[in-house]
């Protein structure tokens with residue numbers, strides 16, 4: 001929280017995107033009992049346990065709520081399934097006809113178990129540790145809603161944005177409203193900060209990026225702060241690269257995430273000195289471990305020395321990551337290994 005307030009700490013706080021998940025044996029054990037992935041997201045007792053697992057094991061400085069960005073379309077009435085080994089599948093929303101079948105407003109009752117998880121985690125977590133809530137950015141969530149899946153399939157959303165910009169704008173606007181309500185509910189339940197994940201924004205050309213990533217995220221931040229004044233927000237437009245300066249000039253977040261392929265020194269010159277930067281150790285270096293991981297940690301710390309910083313990865317922890325390598329990263333960053 002101090003880093004997000006613009007303080008430069010001698011040892012930066014550490015958390016990792018996807019710090020809870022399948023690379024941890026204790027997660028796999030609980031996941032096997034939970035049934036489906038979404039069942040786990042909506043079971044407060046188990047979701048609390050999964051959120052806390054990496055904190056117990058590695059003493060990280062922040063927990064991130066165990067949930068998913070796709071609970072928002074789910075609570076808007078879209079069918080969402082997680083197919084084992086393949087990832088998420090949604091019934092695509094490609095035009096006004098399907099829009100009509102969605103709910104007018106996000107069903108916050110449906111997400112009550114998520115907010116209950118937030119308050120349980122906050123109660124169990126020590127005061128020195130922050131709890132981060134999150135949502136997907138409107139654009140990234142829209143790519144799943146329109147394409148019905150992730151990955152290469154952002155083309156359907158981008159095509160819709162070119163062919164029928166008014167329809168796409170309507171979807172984005174609905175997602176800004178729904179996501180603001182979801183973030184506000186998490187903050188009111190006890191989240192200390194929230195992160196907005198725009199995982200696919202970096203692929204957009206500058207004009208589309210400004211319209212579908214930057215502006216909706218700025219609007220989302222403002223709507224959240226209108227209800228929770230001073231809310232601490234981290235915006236992660238993954239792969240923004242040279243577009244980060246424009247993004248950070250418009251988006252009033254307290255911290256900005258940096259991706260693996262981006263240069264932290266360039267990012268540093270792109271944001272105000274008082275805005276924290278978060279990143280950007282290569283998740284593959286975390287898989288490799290050893291001297292390569294030490295070097296990756298040292299490079300990130302050196303690149304952001306004297307700037308408010310949160311040490312993280314440039315994207316999520318990969319499934320094949322040996323858990324001991326996360327312990328190594330923490331030790332190295334704290335100057336003990």
Ligand SMILES: Cc1c2[nH]c(c1CCC(=O)O)Cc1[nH]c(c(CCC(=O)O)c1C)Cc1[nH]c(c(CCC(=O)O)c1C)Cc1[nH]c(c(C)c1CCC(=O)O)C2
Pocket residue numbers: 016017018019020021022031037064065066067068069070082086087088134136150197199316
């Ligand atoms: C795009 C996106 C999604 N979800 C998320 C994003 C944005 C971040 C990014 O770019 O990775 C965000 C997310 N997903 C998950 C979290 C929980 C908190 C954390 O530990 O970071 C967070 C913050 C858990 C999860 N979300 C998912 C899992 C794996 C599910 C399982 O246990 O089977 C976890 C732990 C499933 C998921 N959820 C999503 C996909 C594409 C997948 C399938 C990929 C995979 O299977 O690894 C959508």
